[in-house]
Amino acid sequence: MSSLFISCGQKDHKLDKSIYPLELRKEWPEIDIPVNNPMSIASVEFGKQLFFDRRLSVDSTVSCANCHKSEFGFADATPLSVGVKGRLGFRNSGSLTNVAYLPYFNRDGGVRTLDRFSLVPIExxxxxxxxxxxxRDRFSEDQSYIDQAKVIYNRRPDAFAISRALASYLRTFISDNSPYDKYVYGGDSTALNENQKRGYDLFFGNKAKCSTCHTGINLTNYQFENNGLYANYNGKDRGRQRVTDNPDDEGKFRVANLRNIALTAPYMHDGSLPDLESVLDHYGNHGSNHAMKNSIIDQIIITDSEKQDLISFLEALTDIEFIQSSKFKRTIPIKF
Ligand code: HEC
Ligand code: HEC
Structure with missing residues (x-):
């Protein structure tokens, strides 16, 4: 174990470069950690400080945590989040739950690596x-950041070091202890109540067909699909088409990760559906007609009481232990 003490202002601060003990369920695959960004206790801690640091915004008003809040499953509670100077973005904030498992990032797959991801919101x-x-110049006046970047990455606190440290921290956002996990992986048949069990059977069954798209540990097959939200995308966010320029990708978005979904209202890429009831009504009514809509959406058959059971099941994906973990609470004073 390599650790050393550096001086941070008045008090000594320990920087521990030993490997961060990431605990995953044994049934789950390992996560991909790039060789040039080993996950150490020190890099995760550095990333955590950055995540809550408002100096990452031009006028030092907005941190990552402004739009990714633990109580909302690390998403935001508004349809579109507010950035610097009250500016509105064009998409609903993403949940960071199990983000380390995603093969690409953002709902249109426009960003390929988590290690460079953070430069997108920063810029x-x-x-x-x-x-x-x-x-870089701003952080080059902060002795603690200079020391941490130097010890962990042997660089100044520049874009490389900052985005890698944030990625290390984001890889710790592992949620695997919801009632659903206890039921499926933990073998605890009492972890779901009767409504949730009915919802589970519906979700994975052939009437509601949710698991055609929502499957795997994050309840997504990571494909881009049009789930029938709009008939016409003129003047609207065309999703995957923005990245590929292919008209066949109009209105296609990455199948949503449903972990902690009950906490991340409102729903869909633009936050246009306010609650889970309206999501289930959307699927029950087969959405709008669009040439690229996946035909499975038209085959979904669910009654009103089945919608309630499905909502109960989606609520069983909430992992209270995860959102309340001290790993995600700010532990240092707010920096300006
Ligand atoms: C002003 C609000 C806002 C701020 C500030 C912000 N984000 Fe986000 N974040 C979003 C939105 C909105 C999305 C969804 C974008 C999309 O899907 O195209 C998102 C998506 C993400 C994703 C991808 C999730 C996925 O499912 O693909 C990651 C990772 C992320 N943000 C991390 C960060 C980090 C780290 C910071 C700080 C450096 C940050 N965000 C700052 C609003 C914000
Ligand atoms: C054809 C594939 C497909 C099927 C079938 C499907 N979904 Fe989806 N689902 C998606 C896509 C794609 C999105 C993301 C749409 C967007 O971002 O606008 C999504 C989004 C959602 C969301 C909102 C997620 C968020 O973070 O905003 C929920 C909840 C959801 N689906 C639940 C279900 C349920 C329940 C069923 C079964 C009744 C179902 N889905 C069937 C593809 C599908």
Missing amino acids: DHDEMNLNLLVM
Whole structure:
């Protein structure tokens, strides 16, 4: 174990470069950790400080945690989140639950690596709007950040170091202890109540057909699909088409990760459905007609009481232990 003490302002601070003990359920695959960004106790701790640091925005008003709040499953409770200077983005905030397992990021798959992901919100005009060189210069006046970047990455606190440390921290957002997990992986047949069990059977069954798309440990097959939200995308977010420029991708979005879904209202890429009732009504009514809508949506058959059972099942995906974990609580004073 390599650890050393560095001086942070008045008090000594220990930087522990030993491997971060990431605990995953034994049935779950390992997560991909790039060789040039080993996950250490020190890199995770550095990422955590950054996650809550408002200096990552141009006017030091907005941190990552502004739009990714633990009580909302690390999403936000508004349809569109507010960035610097009251600017509205164009998508509903993403939940960070199990983000380490995603093969690509954002609902259109526009970002390929978690290690560079954070540069997107930092630079985005409507989110944090901070130039990366300004960021480096700003943090080059912070002795603690200088020391941490030096010890962990042997660099200045620049875009490389900052985005890698944030990625290390994001990889700790593992949620695997919801009632659903206890039922499926923990072998606890009492973890779901009767409504939730009925909802479970419906979700994975052939009438509601949810698991055609929502499958695997995060209840998503990570494909891009049009689930019939709009008939016409003129003037609207075209989803995957923005990335590929292919008209066949119009209105297609990554099948949503449903972990902690009961906490992340409102729903869909633009937050246009306020609650789970309206999501189930959307599927029960087969959504709008669109040439690219996946035909499975038209085959979904659910009664009103089955909708309630499905909602009960979705509530069983809430992992209270995860959202209340001290790993995700700010432990350092707010930095300006
Ligand atoms: C102003 C609000 C806002 C701020 C600030 C913000 N985010 Fe986000 N974040 C979003 C929105 C909205 C999305 C969904 C974007 C999309 O799907 O295209 C998102 C998506 C993500 C995702 C991808 C999730 C997925 O499912 O693909 C990650 C990771 C993420 N943010 C991390 C961060 C980090 C780290 C920071 C700080 C450096 C940050 N965010 C700052 C609003 C914000
Ligand atoms: C054809 C594939 C498909 C099927 C079948 C399907 N979904 Fe979805 N689902 C999606 C896609 C794609 C999204 C994301 C849409 C968006 O972001 O606008 C989504 C989004 C959702 C959301 C909102 C997630 C969020 O974070 O906003 C919920 C809840 C949901 N689906 C539940 C269900 C349930 C319950 C069923 C079964 C009745 C079902 N889905 C069937 C593809 C599907």
